Amino acid sequence: MSGECHYCHGLVSGSERDHIILNQHGNHEVYLHEQCADGHNLIESVGSSSGDVEIVCPECGAVETQ
């Protein structure tokens, strides 16, 4: 699964660790580079121990945990 980054339109691949695909909400998929999402303040750390992060969808504002 791969697509274009929402911001820089570079390739985002689901197999890359710092590439993000938001597809657990709504009826759309959003592709992001971690650095692009972080640059737009879309990423919030949930807990330091778990390593989970919350990512805000730039299209609709829904929050996904990854």
Ligand SMILES: [Zn+2]
């Ligand atoms: Zn990007």
Ligand SMILES: [Zn+2]
């Ligand atoms: Zn969305």
